[in-house]
Amino acid sequence: MGKNVIKEKSFEFGVKIVRLSKALNSQSELVISRQLLRSGTAVGALIREAEFGESKADFAHKMNISLKQANETLYWLDLLVAAELLNEDNVCVEKSLSKEIIPMLVSTLKTIRK
Template sequence: MKNVLKDKSYSFALEIIKLSRKIHHKNEYVLGRQILRSGTSVGALIREAEFGQSKKDFINKMSIALKEANETLYWLDLLKDAEIIELNIYQKLKSLNLELIAMLVSSIKTAKMNS
């Protein structure tokens, strides 16, 4: 069965890895590591939630993934405003991230209603 959230978060993580490499070449090591950590952890947490020990564990992991996605937005905004990344890259990644956030919010709400 296809899991759209899992697939999108994996694709997003790949894009974040590519961005991190570009940032690294600009000698922005700290910012590159920060966005790499938060941006890739979204998908990792979604994978963890998939095999959560309980509904509560699932909701907790998905909520942490949501927090990481929100933190990633912060780093994207900072990188754009500091003129470290181009506007088109920012817009693409922000759009993907907002889509993940909406899907996470929906998944969390659904899980809470069914618990």
Template sequence: MERKNEILELSFELALEIIEYSELLESNRKYVIARQLLKSGTSIGANIREAQSSESRADFIHKLKIAHKEAEETDYWLLLCEKALSYPSPSVQMKANLLSIQKLLSKIISSSKLK
């Protein structure tokens, strides 16, 4: 029986939400932010997935740190969308999912450094 990998699942779900929200932004002609958000929001999960087949603990930590940076960038774009009056607001759930991923990444990175 395969073990559930929470961070992989959460980041995949977030990527799907980001795709949907980016499409909403594009339908509102907010192309630049939509593309920036699409790139950073989907790369979180891609980097986490890549870390699963890392060559060493240092490589694993490095890939997760990249994912964490992408999560920070995604948070920035979502905050801009939330505060800009002419933009549709991101969902509370999407922001909560991103926060969960950020917290999990921090925990995994710090506990991996201790080993």
């Protein structure tokens, strides 16, 4: 499989923006932490909301959004480390949990689609 150039470039761009933001504004960590909080807490909230989905399609939709939020959370964690706002040791537990949750959500979505 070849490189996903846009994925690599957009990540690199994000790192540069965070570093620039940090240099320009001491509130950069707060802004990112809010994004991380929003996406990280949405994962569980959406799973809980899906439990009482109005239909199979509604359940699948909420689980899919949860998957997207889990992936976004990994992005913010990676960004914090790559931008040297935190070191890898500070986020290893959260990243590990995200990497456990994501395959579970993928598996659930595959089962639903059968």
